Amino acid sequence: MRGRTILLRCVQALAVLLGVSVASFAVAHATGDPVTLLLSPSASDAARTAMRAHLGLDRPVTIQYALFLQHALGGDFGQSFIYRQGVAGLVLARLPATLILAGSAFAIALCVGMPLGVLAARGGMAAAMLELFSLAGLAVPAFWLGLMLVLLVAVELRALPVDGYGGLSHLVLPALTLSLQGTARLSRLVASGMRGALRADYIRTARARGLSEARVVWVHALRNVLVPVVTMAALELGDLISSAVVVEMVFAWPGIGRLAVAALQQRDFPLLQGTVFIAGLGFVIVNLLADLLCARIDPRIGLAR
Amino acid sequence: MTAALLDIERLQVRFGQTVAVADASLRVAKGEAVGIVGESGSGKSATVLAAMRLHPPGASVTASRLSLDGHDVRTLPDRRMASLRGGFAAMIFQDPLTALNPLMAVGRQIAEVVAAHRGLRGGQARAAAILLMERVGIGDAAVRAHHFPHQFSGGMRQRVMIAAALAGDPALLIADEPTTALDVTVQADIVRLIRRLRAERDMGLVWVTHDLALMAGIVDRVVVMYAGRVMETAPVDALYAAPRHPYTVALLASLRRDGVQAEASGAPVPPGGCAFAPRCPARMARCDTAPPMLRAGGTEAACWTLAA
Ligand SMILES: Nc1ncnc2c1ncn2[C@@H]1O[C@H](COP(=O)(O)OP(=O)(O)OP(=O)(O)O)[C@@H](O)[C@H]1O
Numbered sequence: 001m002r003g004r005t006i007l008l009r010c011v012q013a014l015a016v017l018l019g020v021s022v023a024s025f026a027v028a029h030a031t032g033d034p035v036t037l038l039l040s041p042s043a044s045d046a047a048r049t050a051m052r053a054h055l056g057l058d059r060p061v062t063i064q065y066a067l068f069l070q071h072a073l074g075g076d077f078g079q080s081f082i083y084r085q086g087v088a089g090l091v092l093a094r095l096p097a098t099l100i101l102a103g104s105a106f107a108i109a110l111c112v113g114m115p116l117g118v119l120a121a122r123g124g125m126a127a128a129m130l131e132l133f134s135l136a137g138l139a140v141p142a143f144w145l146g147l148m149l150v151l152l153v154a155v156e157l158r159a160l161p162v163d164g165y166g167g168l169s170h171l172v173l174p175a176l177t178l179s180l181q182g183t184a185r186l187s188r189l190v191a192s193g194m195r196g197a198l199r200a201d202y203i204r205t206a207r208a209r210g211l212s213e214a215r216v217v218w219v220h221a222l223r224n225v226l227v228p229v230v231t232m233a234a235l236e237l238g239d240l241i242s243s244a245v246v247v248e249m250v251f252a253w254p255g256i257g258r259l260a261v262a263a264l265q266q267r268d269f270p271l272l273q274g275t276v277f278i279a280g281l282g283f284v285i286v287n288l289l290a291d292l293l294c295a296r297i298d299p300r301i302g303l304a305r
Numbered sequence: 306m307t308a309a310l311l312d313i314e315r316l317q318v319r320f321g322q323t324v325a326v327a328d329a330s331l332r333v334a335k336g337e338a339v340g341i342v343g344e345s346g347s348g349k350s351a352t353v354l355a356a357m358r359l360h361p362p363g364a365s366v367t368a369s370r371l372s373l374d375g376h377d378v379r380t381l382p383d384r385r386m387a388s389l390r391g392g393f394a395a396m397i398f399q400d401p402l403t404a405l406n407p408l409m410a411v412g413r414q415i416a417e418v419v420a421a422h423r424g425l426r427g428g429q430a431r432a433a434a435i436l437l438m439e440r441v442g443i444g445d446a447a448v449r450a451h452h453f454p455h456q457f458s459g460g461m462r463q464r465v466m467i468a469a470a471l472a473g474d475p476a477l478l479i480a481d482e483p484t485t486a487l488d489v490t491v492q493a494d495i496v497r498l499i500r501r502l503r504a505e506r507d508m509g510l511v512w513v514t515h516d517l518a519l520m521a522g523i524v525d526r527v528v529v530m531y532a533g534r535v536m537e538t539a540p541v542d543a544l545y546a547a548p549r550h551p552y553t554v555a556l557l558a559s560l561r562r563d564g565v566q567a568e569a570s571g572a573p574v575p576p577g578g579c580a581f582a583p584r585c586p587a588r589m590a591r592c593d594t595a596p597p598m599l600r601a602g603g604t605e606a607a608c609w610t611l612a613a
């Protein structure tokens with residue numbers, strides 16, 4: 001990809017980020033008035049007005065947004081109403097837990113979904129089984145699977161801890177739960193891509209040159225389905241983020257998903273804005289990286305766009 | 306006696322109800338160059354693909370003999386077949402753009418064939434690939450090796466295909482319409498290149514085309530196919546000088562007079578009759594049963610006129 005194209009992509013990413021800032025601000029303010037939750041119902045009107053002024057909520061919405069944006073660009077998301085701490089610090093403290101969870105789920109989806117897809121594309125009995133598995137995987141909601149795994153593996157078999165955060169044993173169940181849908185979707189995408197790729201002329205050429213079947217399939221054909229796979233995997237991350245909220249609740253996983261839910265329940269504007277904005281930032285960065293990766297895989301991309 | 310490079314006897318290839326090849330026999334001796342000519346759909350590709358066991362999964366292939374270098378292609382284990390492909394017999398195709406992997410630098414595509422058949426690895430295989438590119442006339446090969454197929458012209462792409470085909474040092478090159486997708490001037494370059502390479506290394510050649518004119522300077526012998534059958538096979542000079550089958554005559558006439566082919570003159574033949582009879586100016590009553598290959602001098606033709 002050429003320098004100018006990369007620059008264009010970065011500008012696009014910034015525009016998307018601006019949109020994310022508006023969305024996170026609007027979402028927070030749509031939850032209602034935080035003062036009713038922060039003060040007791042019997043609090044006087046004067047106390048309410050004072051509280052509102054203290055939180056900066058008495059100013060026009062546009063000014064509030066401008067201030068939020070100005071501070072956010074400097075990495076300052078304000079003070080959490082409920083924790084009475086800086087939002088940036090709160091989010092950063094929870095971020096590793098979420099990254100570990102989402103990263104593991106992502107890795108499982110890639111390491112399991114891709115080979116399954118390749119095998120499914122070869123047809124036969126295995127393909128039919130995989131088709132069934134992936135359909136089931138798509139149909140099962142994350143929270144239900146999570147609860148079933150907790151009941152079976154943790155409560156009945158006592159093989160793994162029910163919830164919490166710590167070593168690898170705590171990670172297994174939530175990561176598996178979170179990865180299931182991505183694995184299923186990815187394997188289907190790879191399978192359909194491989195079915196097309198294996199019919200291509202260059203595959204016949206590769207066979208005509210006496211390359212091993214493994215090389216034909218795993219190098220020549222698979223490389224040609226990587227671009228849609230990378231693109232989808234990056235978009236999949238958005239889904240992963242929203243599922244992570246549910247999974248973190250089910251497994252009491254101390255990540256930013258749970259933080260966001262707490263913020264939502266308490267109408268903690270700064271915290272909610274901060275978590276949504278950082279999730280959006282991560283999404284934008286990952287998609288930008290995915291674009292760059294696609295251009296590395298397929299040298300024709302830089303020319304076409 | 307050494308085995309023929311390629312030996313096909315009574316080959317039949319079907320796609321469900323469609324008969325792509327009805328009855329084709331063909332032998333290529335060591336170092337020999339054989340042309341297969343025939344109009345579109347006459348079964349040329351199906352014949353050579355079956356010989357390499359590269360026919361699509363839906364095709365059913367039967368033959369009384371089908372061998373490469375004396376090995377039965379139908380029963381050879383996959384690994385042995387893979388080492389014959391690209392090693393003993395290499396193949397190039399009509400459209401080099403789709404025949405090359407678009408996402409792999411051409412140098413790597415050549416180097417992996419070197420690695421598969423000559424056991425060279427890494428830098429050695431890459432160096433061999435660059436040498437091959439130079440041998441097929443790609444200038445600045447060390448740089449061009451890093452380029453991708455879309456960065457080459459059609460003629461240069463076909464040279465890349467040829468370099469990869471030579472990588473396993475094959476005794477037989479099968480070229481399925483290698484110049485059809487190219488400009489006329491580029492066609493001539495590729496023809497010259499293949500002629501030169503053949504002279505350098507005593508390589509057998511199967512040259513598939515629907516262009517009779519193009520083969521004159523390339524092949525020793527021509528096999529004329531029509532409707533999945535071999536109609537005539539003759540030394541190239543004899544074929545031009547004295548074609549024996551009415552279809553070959555029509556084919557040559559169309560070449561000289563720009564197009565006009567024998568008209569469909571007669572009634573359809575009953576099953577088992579000569580496939581060309583409905584278009585044949587020399588049709589007779591016997592044509593309702595297909596003639597066997599009949600010999601006259603160096604020529605063999607499936608036509609009753611040779612029996613007279
Ligand atoms: N994959 C396939 N599925 C079904 N029918 C096929 C397939 N490939 C070829 N055929 C049929 O087999 C017959 C012979 O095809 P073939 O490709 O061998 O012709 P050809 O002589 O190579 O023609 P051309 O000059 O157009 O390449 C044609 O009637 C074609 O429609």
Ligand SMILES: [Mg+2]
Nearest residue numbers: 349350351481
């Ligand atoms: Mg063909």
